[in-house]
Amino acid sequence: MSRCDFKIVLLGSEHVGKTSLILRYVNCRFNASAPYQTTIGAAFCSKTVHSNGKDFNVGIWDTAGSERYEAMTTMYYRGAHAAIICYDPGNNDSWMRLRYWLQELKKVEEDCKIYLCGTKKDLLDSGAVQRVVGEDIIQTYGQGLNGHFETSSKTGENVEELFQKIVDDCAADVKLMRDVEEHRLRLLKRETTTKSFGRDYCYC
Numbered sequence: 653m654s655r656c657d658f659k660i661v662l663l664g665s666e667h668v669g670k671t672s673l674i675l676r677y678v679n680c681r682f683n684a685s686a687p688y689q690t691t692i693g694a695a696f697c698s699k700t701v702h703s704n705g706k707d708f709n710v711g712i713w714d715t716a717g718s719e720r721y722e723a724m725t726t727m728y729y730r731g732a733h734a735a736i737i738c739y740d741p742g743n744n745d746s747w748m749r750l751r752y753w754l755q756e757l758k759k760v761e762e763d764c765k766i767y768l769c770g771t772k773k774d775l776l777d778s779g780a781v782q783r784v785v786g787e788d789i790i791q792t793y794g795q796g797l798n799g800h801f802e803t804s805s806k807t808g809e810n811v812e813e814l815f816q817k818i819v820d821d822c823a824a825d826v827k828l829m830r831d832v833e834e835h836r837l838r839l840l841k842r843e844t845t846t847k848s849f850g851r852d853y854c855y856c
């Protein structure tokens with residue numbers, strides 16, 4: 653049984669910056685000179701986050717993005733409480749992929765909170781890359797979703813804000829919090845049972 657209170661999954665096409673976003677959030681690090689590494693299948697990490705007077709163990713799933721791993725990715729967003737769908741505002745293909753993931757999520761995980769994330773903001777701000785995904789279309793797609801952020805994993809801009817908003821939204825969700833409490837209780841009971849079983853039946 654998982655010890656995570658909230659499950660967050662990152663979706664979006666390859667190279668859009670998903671792994672960098674997680675590394676920036678979890679390790680406060682960005683390494684532009686590191687050679688690009690495709691995430692194979694998916695990767696997991698966790699972080700303790702404070703919200704509404706409590707600590708939560710947040711599990712973050714990084715997915716591959718490549719269409720080769722599409723069928724596998726579905727496994728990773730099953731049961732997700734929140735999804736960050738990333739796109740690069742300077743790359744229209746990444747926006748088309750975002751639309752695909754949006755449809756999939758709405759079909760498969762109705763209760764999942766969805767956040768759109770435009771990545772690599774530093775490149776837009778410096779003029780190194782031109783914005784090709786119109787802000788009006790993003791706004792249209794963002795309607796009815798839980799939030800839209802533009803982040804830079806290089807400078808760290810809006811990264812903390814994005815994840816904190818997700819955890820705050822989850823912590824404010826009464827139904828979800830009831831599930832979290834029940835889940836914690838089940839875990840506690842199981843641990844207690846295992847411990848007492850060990851004491852009563854251990855012959856060593």
Ligand SMILES: Nc1nc2c(ncn2[C@@H]2O[C@H](COP(=O)(O)OP(=O)(O)O)[C@@H](O)[C@H]2O)c(=O)[nH]1
Pocket residue numbers: 664665666667668669670671672673683684685688689690691716717771772773774775803804805806807
């Ligand atoms: N300048 C800049 N480059 C970024 C940013 N995020 C990611 N990158 C670069 O974009 C490339 C792909 O990033 P990565 O996180 O591996 O993408 P993923 O395939 O979606 O996991 C890497 O070369 C990163 O260094 C960002 O915020 N700013």
Ligand SMILES: [Mg+2]
Pocket residue numbers: 670671672689690691714715716
């Ligand atoms: Mg990756």
